[in-house]
Amino acid sequence: MIHMKNIRKEFKTPVVREGRFSGLRTLFSREYITKEAVRGISFEIDRGEFVGYIGPNGAGKSTTIKMLSGILHPTSGEVSIGGLNPHVDRRKVVKGLGVVFGQRSQLWWDLPVxxxxxxxxxxxxxxxIDKRRRLGQLSELLDLQAFWDTPVRKLSLGQRMRSDLAAAMLHDPEILFLDEPTIGLDVNAKRSIREFLARLNQEFGKTILLTTHDMDDIEQLCSRVMVINHGAVTYDGSIPSLRETIGLPTLITVTYRGTFQVPAASDLAQLPISIISAEGSTIKVTANRREINTLxxxxxxxxxxxLDDIEMKDPDFEEIIHKVY
Structure with a gap:
């Protein structure tokens, strides 16, 4: 469905001159600084997948989305959407694409939604006929009627994002590219957006590529995650596999019936278990389950x-991502 092979993207910026008439000298300068935003990225996304595309600021996420949607041309490499090149056959490709940039709206600012x-x-x-039918479905899913006649400039951030999602789905595309769709939203607005995206993927079979800094978005929605850093993909797989790869320790809280006896330091050093704290009949330890299984x-x-009670808590997904970065 989506294919990228050895994609590279370079940006050239002129060398800024100093001193008198620096602006004019910079304007006519032939010297440039080259920045490689994307370095040899390759991946494929099958029909119906929900893929999280994550990385720190400046890693190349938005640049990738813009190349896939035909907004930017790659410096080298191959891109295809449904067998078509988005830079050569852009009109055909965009008919099957829906794109949402969280910090930019495709709606007209002064017009009602x-x-x-x-x-x-x-x-x-x-x-x-199709417009009325689709808007009826989208309005029901996203509760648009409450602000149907409101100018876009007067919408709250959550309302605008729901309106933008409906706009991206109006022509019923097979593929949806989302760049930070929940940025700045409150908890309720995020829940509404997530529920809508989950239904698009699970019930309507839409293929979705999501970039976000909100790790809850990734955990709750995506079956696959790709991590990009410094313009290159550093991980591509499932979230459980990523947890296993990083191997951050599991926090285990144990409550004993009565007293307990901790092994001697020399014996404890031989185990992949570390004691964090011990108070009364409760002890907290960490264990790397790559080295020792639960049993x-x-x-x-x-x-x-x-033993009276055991509670096991895996590391937060955000901790795992920071480890990858």
Whole structure:
């Protein structure tokens, strides 16, 4: 469905001159600084996948989205969407694409929301019957009727994002590219957007590529995650596999019935278990489950005393991502 092979993207900026008439000298300068925003990225996304595309600021996420959607041309490499090149066959490709940039709106600022949809329907050659049908579905899913006649400039951030998502889906594209769709939203607005995206993927079979800094978006929505850093993909796989790869320790809180006996320091040093704290009949330890499985952990802890309760907490996904970066 989506194919990228050895994509590179370079940006050239002129060397800034100093001194008298520096602006004019910079304007006519032939010297440039070359920055490689994307370095040899290759991946494929199949129909119906929901893929998270994450990385720190400046890693190349938005540049990748813009190359996939035909806004930017790669310096080298191959890009295809459904077998078509988005830079050569852009009109054909965009008919099957929906794109949302969280910090930019495709709606007309001074017009009511419904008028923007009328314009977009004409642009995408959506007839009146299909437009009414799709807007009816989208309005129900995103609760648009409450601000249907409101000028876009007066919408809250959450309302504008729901309106932008509806605009991106108006021509019923097979693929949706989302660049920070939940940025700046409150908890309720994020929940609404996530529920909508999950339904698009699970019930309607839409292929979605999502970039975000919100790790809850990734954990709740994506079946696959790609991590990009310094313009290159550093990980591509499932979230459980990423946890396994990083191997951050699991926090285990154990409550004993009565007293317990911690092994001597020399014996404890031989185990992949570390004691964090011990108070009363409760002890907190960490264990790297790449080195010791759950049953072995429980067996070892059971040797220290009679177990009453055990709570295991995996590291937050955000911690894992920071480790990757």
């Amino acid at each position: 419904k008028d923007s949809y009328d314009i977009l329907a004409k642009m995408y050659s959506v007839d009146d 072995e952990v429980m067996k070892k802890l059971g040797e220290w005393g009679e």
